[in-house]
Amino acid sequence: MSLKLENLTLQLAEFTLSVSTQLSAPITGLFGRSGSGKTTLLEIIAGIRRPSAGRIVLNDQTLTDIPQNVHIPPAKRQVGYVPQDLALFPHLNASANLHYGFRAVSANSTLPGRVIELLELSTLLSRPIQRLSGGEQQRIALGRALLASPKLLLLDEPLSSLDDRLKERILPYFKAIHDEFKIPMIYVTHCQWELTKLCDEVLTLHQGQLQPN
């Protein structure tokens, strides 16, 4: 995987994000204090926010190129994004949420059966979303993102709402997913333990800028 972020800039009211880097690690941790710009950066990579300057190139595909007026919409980027609040649909059951983004892109597409097995979702599928625990909802949201066959998966503090016992139970699912589907991930967290357990490389944001390691 190669993700180039070239001179990405976004000015919000009292905050400026300014990032240039190239990522190639299988799982990159994105670390930084609250308000340092982690979610903003994920949203720019996912295409939800348009930067005011810069370029994003994933492998050989230009996703955003502001000087050239290129901005591929989120649904066409093949970038999976699991936001902090999961964004599950409350009116759909677990199964309908899971299959929502399913897209058989090619013979190599991620198939529902394998995701259900790997994330141990089979007993949850008929349940309303409101009757799932935080960790179960997290696994459905992760499965939904995987079924869109993304080339990159963005995870925004996926374990932050879970207690330590659940964190230890859920973290291995992320590792298993990476090992099985080889989808590169950017994993946002405040937690040193998660970085150490999961990530191959760590980027630190401070006030909208990446810090040297």
Ligand SMILES: Nc1ncnc2c1ncn2[C@@H]1O[C@H](COP(=O)(O)OP(=O)(O)OP(=O)(O)O)[C@@H](O)[C@H]1O
């Ligand atoms: N729509 C907006 N308008 C103005 N400022 C915003 C907007 N969205 C975010 N910000 C500001 O941008 C900065 C970065 O926010 P962001 O959510 O990216 O931080 P974060 O590192 O993800 O924080 P947390 O760890 O608390 O989730 C913050 O100062 C925030 O107040």
